[in-house]
Amino acid sequence: MVIKRIIYIGEENGSAIYYDTKSNTPLKADKSKLLNTQKSKNNYRYIIFIVISLFLLKGLGVLFPTIDPFTGKYTVATILFLLILWCGEVIFFTMLVYKALYKNVNTSTLANKKEFGYAIKNNNIWNLFKNKRVTNGKKLGVFFLIVSVVILTLGIAPMIYAINGQEKILGSSISSEVIVISLMGIMPFLCILLLWLNNPLRWLSVAEKYQNKLIKYGEKDEK
Template identity: 35%
Template sequence: MRKIIFIGQNGINNIYLNTKTRKIYRKKSNRILDMDRTKNNSKHIIVILMSLLLIAWIMSITASHVKLQFSVYTRTTLFMIGIVWVIECISLIYIVEAAMYGGLKPSSRKYELSNNKQEFREAIMTNNFWNMFNDKKVTFLKKVIVSVLILVITLTALGMCMVFSPDRNIGLIDRKIGSEIFVISLAGFLQGIMVIMIWINNPLRWLIVVEKYQTRKLWRK
């Protein structure tokens, strides 16, 4: 787990907290990450996901009727899918890492130490994470929801790896290739989301920090 975590934005600055020393840092925000411009993206993401699921369902139904079968899954096919997954996963992680942290180390001079608690508060309140909920207060239920979300994504991402199993009853080896290959080929992004939610931008850690701030325990000695 990284020591310095992204809290949110305050104007043109990204605000961070060192979870060990509890010092606040700021850094000029990256153009890739703009909370104000993307504040409604959570709704768009839901629409996109539902659309992808609908397309996948339609393609599966179509395949079952027109017998859209190209060939069978071989070790070479699965190897190529694995390469695609690696590219998708690394690309997504790189973009998020560059947007939130810019690849900077905590010792970098581009991180400015800040003692402005108001900046920290504004960074919390403007974080798009709150778009998932009706209010901006940490509760036990919110932590449970986020924990379940992380668990589901992790189990799904790991479960997708079973397609590479040599067991023909579990994996895809020697099975006919159908429209499902389009969905399977995009699963690398799911692996990337899993890594991001656990190690790069863990929403549960963020909630715990915010809870300590809201209950005035963050800087209590």
């Protein structure tokens, strides 16, 4: 996966703040409506659309039992349906978050120190820590978090294969666990989020540069 040159830092007064890793300068652009709490209420229509689609698929299964992937037992059709659902979850959430964070990045202009500092100090990543200083311990903790998510994601397929070998998933009855299984597409999305879209380790490195006054500002601070 290509490493992003421009990374999202936070928000400041209607603007999304970014950092250009090549030029070592902060940037700003108009904030996407998806980042606006008030205007983003309309985005629930996407979630409603997905839920309705799932009910329609189930309804088709009632009308046409031969194509219903949830016939009471795990079948090949069930597995194929789950795979399609996982792919859909990954694509949907990746596109949604990318649009929210980087929609107007191509029109970005230089940001000043005040705007950049505000975005860092009010980012949700920063709010996880009581001590607002970047330390090796914080970076190590975030690193292990990312590695854990990646390992868990890579372990999904071998885990399912092993369980099927021991308990024979195909042919067994479908119960409430299918709800959790159907949401496993969230795991690869989290990998994309943590590694590419909004890498907290890279964010901490930028925050450390800010604290050590190593950022180049191309615009004078506003008084």
